[in-house]
Amino acid sequence: xxxxxxxxxTFQNFISALNSAPVITLTKEHDRRVMNRSHTSxxxxxxxxxxxxxxxxxxxxxxxxxxxxxxxxxxxxxxGSKGEWxxxxxxxxDTAFILGVIPEVLxxxxxx
Numbered sequence: 001x002x003x004x005x006x007x008x009x010t011f012q013n014f015i016s017a018l019n020s021a022p023v024i025t026l027t028k029e030h031d032r033r034v035m036n037r038s039h040t041s042x043x044x045x046x047x048x049x050x051x052x053x054x055x056x057x058x059x060x061x062x063x064x065x066x067x068x069x070x071x072x073x074x075x076x077x078x079x080g081s082k083g084e085w086x087x088x089x090x091x092x093x094d095t096a097f098i099l100g101v102i103p104e105v106l107x108x109x110x111x112x
Contacts, residue, residue, distance in 0.1 A: 007078070007110045021108040023074060028097060034077055035085040040094045050091055057091040066101050074106045081111045 008014040040046040043059060050057040065072050075089020096103035
């Protein structure tokens with residue numbers, strides 16, 4: 001099956017949008033406006049949540065990464081004409097906020 005993402009005509013257009021997207025700091029206040037976020041408030045709650053995913057996330061590895069300042073993929077927030085929503089990185093964002101880290105995200109404007 002080919003690339004299927006209704007916002008972008010081609011996979012290359014998607015990659016171009018990611019490559020040109022600014023990296024922004026996501027405050028807790030801004031994060032509250034992002035749709036499809038779980039806003040889990042504890043590591044145990046987050047582990048419980050992601051344990052039910054088809055492909056569970058390794059929360060302990062993400063915690064360790066934030067604690068050691070390891071390079072991490074940016075979560076991706078899409079900004080559309082009807083608001084903002086999480087595309088990738090919900091678990092990383094929850095982990096960051098639980099640990100008191102103010103995360104950076106790729107902020108992709110798809111409103112045009």
